[in-house]
Amino acid sequence: MTARAPRADALRNRSRVLAAAEQVFVARGTAVSTxxxxxxxxxxxxxxxxxxPTKAALIEAVFRERLRRFGEEADQLVGAEDPGEAIWVFLGRVAEVAAGKQDWADAFAATNLRDALTPAREQLPRALGSLLSRAQEQGAIRSDVTVAELVALMLAVSRVPELDAEGAALRARVLAIVFDGLRPQQGGLRSQ
Amino acid sequence: MTARAPRADALRNRSRVLAAAEQVFVARGTAVSTxxxxxxxxxxxxxxxxxxPTKAALIEAVFRERLRRFGEEADQLVGAEDPGEAIWVFLGRVAEVAAGKQDWADAFAATNLRDALTPAREQLPRALGSLLSRAQEQGAIRSDVTVAELVALMLAVSRVPELDAEGAALRARVLAIVFDGLRPQQGGLRSQ
DNA sequence: TCTAAAGTGGAGTGATCACTCCGTTACAAA
DNA sequence: TTTGTAACGGAGTGATCACTCCACTTTAGA
Known part of the structure; x- marks a missing residue:
């Protein structure tokens, strides 16, 4: 009845596989062979x-691990002195990490995002929610934006293709436009 | 030496394949078997x-055909009475068509985008450039935006995932934020 | 130290694909 | 109508994968 302690080699191998999978997926896409x-x-x-048990499960595990680390970063920023600045730092950080990664969309497709973004269960949506409401109280970000919209926007930006050699510059410009759209608008929301 | 006229069945089959491929790719993704x-x-x-000759060539052909039709739509809008409105109509239309499509990113990856977006060779970048500069002259859209950035933004928005049942609503909100970011900003570009 | 059980490695299996090859068919030109 | 040839269809080929199976190894607990 009493559960046996997990074997040390099993734990070690599990985390080795996770780490290696993330590296390989980022470098060569999730289509690489197991x-x-x-x-x-x-x-x-x-x-x-x-x-x-399946390749899809591996992809999902890698992706959830990535989200978990974003959650930790967001959590550390919740205590920052300037909440209006903290959220830009976090969003910029997400864009930076996601930049140029292949196949994150695949990972999303394979992941039960509803679960991963449930505040009650995960640190990321909780911490991001805190960052967002503080920034909104301070007037740094428009008051009608939700966490889901932020996540969707960051996902979207991470897919900006490398149109040319200056792909990084293009991504920066796109991010700037999106950030400007997130700021409070004079006269309220103008697009319906 | 005189080239023989192309066979009627060959032309018919080519366009049938293109049309069927677009339908199937949209419905089930580009991973479907040939x-x-x-x-x-x-x-x-x-x-x-x-x-x-290869599956990649088929995907690229389907995608270029889609871009070509977007080019036609843009061209028709160039003559519109209100240039400031025309560009929103066009961008909204692109977002609508791209919405929920699987694997457009794959298509992009397989396509030589530089070619497809060369104004000298393709209608889409030419017409979109006209729409953009007219809208900018009218002050409807910020003056520092380029065609490449517009394309990148629309691509990005097309990847907004279906987070929940109201995926369409989420996409609309995200699009509104992006549109607001594209409008002239008081005090100029605030994000760097 | 001993041992039961959990974990490991990697050859093997079956399925799926992109792509080829060639006997047959349908077309354009004469 | 005839004929040379371009195009067609689809069985076949080889490669690649995800996943299984099991003889062997390592570990935790006694």
Missing amino acids: EAVARAAGVGIGTVFRHF | EAVARAAGVGIGTVFRHF
């Missing part, structure tokens, strides 16, 4: 499937 | 590969 992930992690392919 | 495309077009798989 065997490539196993090789990068230094384990057998059987071990990968033992910890993550 | 055989499924052939079946939907009512031709053999050999015929598909005769007209489009």
